Amino acid sequence: MKYIAKSTISGLIAGLLVTGGMLFAPHDALAWEPKKPVDFVIMAGPGGGADKMARLMQTIIEKHKLATKPFIPINKPGGSGAEALIYLNSAKGVNKDHTVMVTLNSFYTTPLRQPQLQIDISTFTPIGRMAEDSFLLWVHKDSGITNVTEFVKAAKAKGNNWIMAGTGKGQEDSLLTSFLNSAYGLKMKYVPYKGGGRVAKELAGKHADSTVNNPSEQLGFYQAGTTRPLAAFTPERLPLFPDAPTFRELGKSGMVYFMQRSVVGAPGMSKGAAKYYQRVFKKVYQTSEWQGYMKKKSLRGEFLTGKKLKEYWVTEKKNHAKMLKDIGEI
Amino acid sequence: MEILSLLTDGFVIVFQPLNLGLIILGCALGLFIGAMPGLGSVNGVAILLPMTFIVPPTGAVIFLAAIYYGAMYGGAVSSIMLGIPGASTAVATTFDGRPMALQGRADRALITAATASFIGGTISVLLFTAFAPPLAAVALAFGSPEEFALMLLAFATFIGLGGDDIPKTLFSIFIGLVLSSVGLDIISGQPRLIFGDIPGFYHGINFLVLAIGIYGIGEILWTIEISGGEVNVAQAKLSFRRMVDGLRGMKSLLKATIMGSFLGYFVGILPAAGATPGSLMAYGVAKATSRKPETFGKGNPEGIAAPEAANNAASTGSMLPMLTLGIPGSPTTAILLGGMVIWGLEPGPLLFVEHKEFVWGLIASLYVANLFSLLLNIGLIPAFIWVLKLPFTILAPMIFILCVVGGYAPTKDMHDVWLMLIFGVAGYLMRKLDYPMAPVVLAIVLGPLAETSMRQSLIISHGSPMIFFNRPIAGTIMIVALVLLFMPAIKAVKDYLARRRVSDPSA
Missing domain, CATH: 3.40.190.10 (Periplasmic binding protein-like II)
Incomplete structure (x- = not known):
C-alpha cells in the first residue's frame, strides 16, 4: 500500500512537472521518461571508489527525486569490467533505454586489450562525466x-x-x-x-x-x-594530503594520471532517453551533496556531456592505447 | 563497562517511538521481501531507499537493517514451504526444510527456523557488542591464503564425515565446480566455457538459477512422480500443542544452533564471504558432527537449525567489515554503505570512535529487530501453513511462476530462465539416480571464492603451495581440512583391515 501511495504521489509530482514543462518549455511536453526501474551497472566491485560513488549518485537521485523510477545498482566487476561492457553491449529492446553504467578507465583499456569482445566504445551513449579521480x-x-x-x-x-x-x-x-x-x-x-x-x-x-x-x-x-x-599522480599536491608530494615534484614529470568517473548509456539508446539521463546526472552533479563529496574526496573536473564527452573519450582512448603499447600489454 | 553504557545509549535511541516503529515496519517488509523469490533484499532495499530520507540518518539505517534482518527470516519461509530459496542465504535451509514440509512437519520446520534464527541473531549481536574491535583485526588478518584454507575446509566437511556415498558426493562437487568456472576469468579477463559464444554465459552461472532450478523445478517434477495424481501432497497439521512441542524440540537442536551461530558470525565478518557461504558451511559442519548424518537431506531439523542460525549470525557479522573496513559483505550491506556515504559517515576504523551513537544505535536495533522478527514469524505460521494446504494443482503452477520470476529477476535475462529449466530437469534426474544435490550448490557458491583466493595466493608465492602451510592461521585450517578430506580413505582402509582380520581366522 505504501508503495502504491508513494508512486501515486510521485506520479502526481511528475504530472505537475510535465504540466509545468508544458507552460514554460513547450518542446519538453512529450519528454521521455523511464518506464521501469533503471539498471545502474557498476563496472567495479563493491566497496571501491566507483561503487561508493554509484551508490551516492543513486541516493542523491532518490533524495531529490530526480527520476521517476528507482536506479538499481548492480556490480559487474568480472574481467576488468568486461562483464559490464558486454552487459551494456547486449542490452536489447526496452532495456537499451533503461541501462546506464558508472565507468572508469577500464572503459578504454579492456576493449583495447581484448578485441575479441568486439566492443566499440564509440557506440556507447555519452551521459555525463561526473568527475576525474586521482591516485x-x-x-x-x-x-x-x-x-x-x-x-x-x-x-x-x-x-x-x-x-x-x-x-x-x-x-x-x-x-x-x-x-x-x-x-x-x-x-x-x-x-x-x-x-x-x-x-x-x-x-x-x-x-x-x-x-x-x-x-x-x-x-x-x-x-x-x-x-x-x-x-x-597529480600535477599539484592534493589538499587532502598536503604532506604527500607529487611525482612531478620528484622529477617524474610524466607520471600524471587521472581516471574518469563517468556515466554511459547502452549503445543504441534512444535520443529521448539519452537526453533524460543527461539531465538527471547534470542535476546530480549540481547538488550540494555531489559537490561536497568531490571536495571531500579530492575529485576534480567539470560536467561533460554529449559531443564534448565523446571527444574526451577519443583523446583518452588514444592515450591509453599508447600507454598499453609502451608497457607491452597490446 | 564503557561498552555497556554505550549500548544502553543505543537502546535509548532505538526505543524512541519513531525508531521502534521503523523496526517493526522494516521487519515486516523484510519478511515479505525475503520470502518472495526474485524480490530479494537487494531490489527490496533499493526500492525502499527513498523512504529513509524522511527520517534522520540513524533511523534510516535502523530501518534498512531491520529490512535486512527480516529478510533473513523470510528467506527460510519459502525454502521450507515451496522448496524455492526465497533469498540466496536460505539455500541451505531448502535441503532439509522442504523434506520436512512434505512429511507434514512444516510447522516444526518453521518454528525451528525462526527460533534458530533468533538464537543465531542474539549470539551474533552479543559477539558484536563484546568483541567488535578485536574481530575487526581478525578480519584484517585474513588474507587470500587463509580464505582458501577456509573454503577447502568447507568442502572437506561435505566429504569427510557425511554418511553419503563418497564417490557420488565428489561427483556432485566437481559438477558444481565446473559450473562455477563458467564466465569471465577473474585474473586474465578471458571468457571460459561459454559454449561457443553465448553472451548469457559471460556473467557466469548465477547460483540462485541453479538452486531454484534443482530445488524448485526439480521438486515439482519429483512431486508429480511420487504423488501420481494425488492432489494434497503435504499433510499440513497445526495446533497450539504441536507448536509448543516444536519449541521444546529446540533443546535437542541446541548444539547445531550454537555451532551454526558462531560459524556463521565468523564467516560473516570476512569481507569476501557473507551469509550464503556461512550458512552452507554451517550445514556441512552440522552434518559432519551430527550423530545421524545419514538423515540429513531427508528432513533432519538440525539441517535447518544450523544454516538458519548461521545466516542470521552472518548478517550481523557482515556489518563489521562494512563499518570498520568499508567493504560490504553482501549486496544489501552495499546499499547501507551508500546510505552512510550520503549521510556523511565515513566507514573505517574511526567510525566506532567518531560516530558512537550511530554504531551503537545500529547494534541495539539489531537486538530489537531480532526479537520482532521472531514474534512476527511465529505469529504468521498459521498463515504459512494455510498456503501448504492448497491443492497441489494450485500450488504447483504458483511455485513454477515464482521459480521463473526468481530465475529472471537477478540478471533480467531470459537465458537464465532456460538455464534454470535445464537445471530443473537435470536435478530431477540426478535425484532419481540418488546423487546428493547440496554439494553442487555448495561448489557453485564457494568455487569462485576458492579459485580467486587460491590464484591470488599462488601469484604472491610465485606458484609455491607452501604459502598455505607456512602462515599460522592458514596452516592450521589447511591441516584440519586435509585430515577431514582423507577421513573416508582412512576409514576405508581401517574397515578393510578389520574385515580381513575377521575373514582370516589364522591372524
Whole structure:
C-alpha cells in the first residue's frame, strides 16, 4: 500500500512537472521518461571508489527525486569490467533505454586489450562525466617507509616478492604499477583483487606491501593512521594530503594520471532517453551533496556531456592505447 | 563497562517511538521481501531507499537493517514451504526444510527456523557488542591464503564425515565446480566455457538459477512422480500443542544452533564471504558432527537449525567489515554503505570512535529487530501453513511462476530462465539416480571464492603451495581440512583391515 501511495504521489509530482514543462518549455511536453526501474551497472566491485560513488549518485537521485523510477545498482566487476561492457553491449529492446553504467578507465583499456569482445566504445551513449579521480601511492605505516626514495630502496631489495595489490589486469592501478616499475627499475608483483575497497583492506592487513588507491578508498584507514600516502599522480599536491608530494615534484614529470568517473548509456539508446539521463546526472552533479563529496574526496573536473564527452573519450582512448603499447600489454 | 553504557545509549535511541516503529515496519517488509523469490533484499532495499530520507540518518539505517534482518527470516519461509530459496542465504535451509514440509512437519520446520534464527541473531549481536574491535583485526588478518584454507575446509566437511556415498558426493562437487568456472576469468579477463559464444554465459552461472532450478523445478517434477495424481501432497497439521512441542524440540537442536551461530558470525565478518557461504558451511559442519548424518537431506531439523542460525549470525557479522573496513559483505550491506556515504559517515576504523551513537544505535536495533522478527514469524505460521494446504494443482503452477520470476529477476535475462529449466530437469534426474544435490550448490557458491583466493595466493608465492602451510592461521585450517578430506580413505582402509582380520581366522 505504501508503495502504491508513494508512486501515486510521485506520479502526481511528475504530472505537475510535465504540466509545468508544458507552460514554460513547450518542446519538453512529450519528454521521455523511464518506464521501469533503471539498471545502474557498476563496472567495479563493491566497496571501491566507483561503487561508493554509484551508490551516492543513486541516493542523491532518490533524495531529490530526480527520476521517476528507482536506479538499481548492480556490480559487474568480472574481467576488468568486461562483464559490464558486454552487459551494456547486449542490452536489447526496452532495456537499451533503461541501462546506464558508472565507468572508469577500464572503459578504454579492456576493449583495447581484448578485441575479441568486439566492443566499440564509440557506440556507447555519452551521459555525463561526473568527475576525474586521482591516485596516490600507499604503504602501511608499520613499514616505516615515509618517502618515495625509501620506498624504491625497500621495493628493490625485495624484488619480485614486493606485492602490489590492484583491481585487475589493464586497470588503472596496473598501468601505474607498470609506470613505477619502469621509472624506478622495480620488479613489483601485481596481484588482482575484486574492487578498490578490498585492495585497501589488503594493505591495511599487511597482505600487500603497497597499493595505488584513490583517496576515497584509503581515506578511512588513512584517518585511522594505518596507511600512509607517499606521492600523488597529480600535477599539484592534493589538499587532502598536503604532506604527500607529487611525482612531478620528484622529477617524474610524466607520471600524471587521472581516471574518469563517468556515466554511459547502452549503445543504441534512444535520443529521448539519452537526453533524460543527461539531465538527471547534470542535476546530480549540481547538488550540494555531489559537490561536497568531490571536495571531500579530492575529485576534480567539470560536467561533460554529449559531443564534448565523446571527444574526451577519443583523446583518452588514444592515450591509453599508447600507454598499453609502451608497457607491452597490446 | 564503557561498552555497556554505550549500548544502553543505543537502546535509548532505538526505543524512541519513531525508531521502534521503523523496526517493526522494516521487519515486516523484510519478511515479505525475503520470502518472495526474485524480490530479494537487494531490489527490496533499493526500492525502499527513498523512504529513509524522511527520517534522520540513524533511523534510516535502523530501518534498512531491520529490512535486512527480516529478510533473513523470510528467506527460510519459502525454502521450507515451496522448496524455492526465497533469498540466496536460505539455500541451505531448502535441503532439509522442504523434506520436512512434505512429511507434514512444516510447522516444526518453521518454528525451528525462526527460533534458530533468533538464537543465531542474539549470539551474533552479543559477539558484536563484546568483541567488535578485536574481530575487526581478525578480519584484517585474513588474507587470500587463509580464505582458501577456509573454503577447502568447507568442502572437506561435505566429504569427510557425511554418511553419503563418497564417490557420488565428489561427483556432485566437481559438477558444481565446473559450473562455477563458467564466465569471465577473474585474473586474465578471458571468457571460459561459454559454449561457443553465448553472451548469457559471460556473467557466469548465477547460483540462485541453479538452486531454484534443482530445488524448485526439480521438486515439482519429483512431486508429480511420487504423488501420481494425488492432489494434497503435504499433510499440513497445526495446533497450539504441536507448536509448543516444536519449541521444546529446540533443546535437542541446541548444539547445531550454537555451532551454526558462531560459524556463521565468523564467516560473516570476512569481507569476501557473507551469509550464503556461512550458512552452507554451517550445514556441512552440522552434518559432519551430527550423530545421524545419514538423515540429513531427508528432513533432519538440525539441517535447518544450523544454516538458519548461521545466516542470521552472518548478517550481523557482515556489518563489521562494512563499518570498520568499508567493504560490504553482501549486496544489501552495499546499499547501507551508500546510505552512510550520503549521510556523511565515513566507514573505517574511526567510525566506532567518531560516530558512537550511530554504531551503537545500529547494534541495539539489531537486538530489537531480532526479537520482532521472531514474534512476527511465529505469529504468521498459521498463515504459512494455510498456503501448504492448497491443492497441489494450485500450488504447483504458483511455485513454477515464482521459480521463473526468481530465475529472471537477478540478471533480467531470459537465458537464465532456460538455464534454470535445464537445471530443473537435470536435478530431477540426478535425484532419481540418488546423487546428493547440496554439494553442487555448495561448489557453485564457494568455487569462485576458492579459485580467486587460491590464484591470488599462488601469484604472491610465485606458484609455491607452501604459502598455505607456512602462515599460522592458514596452516592450521589447511591441516584440519586435509585430515577431514582423507577421513573416508582412512576409514576405508581401517574397515578393510578389520574385515580381513575377521575373514582370516589364522591372524
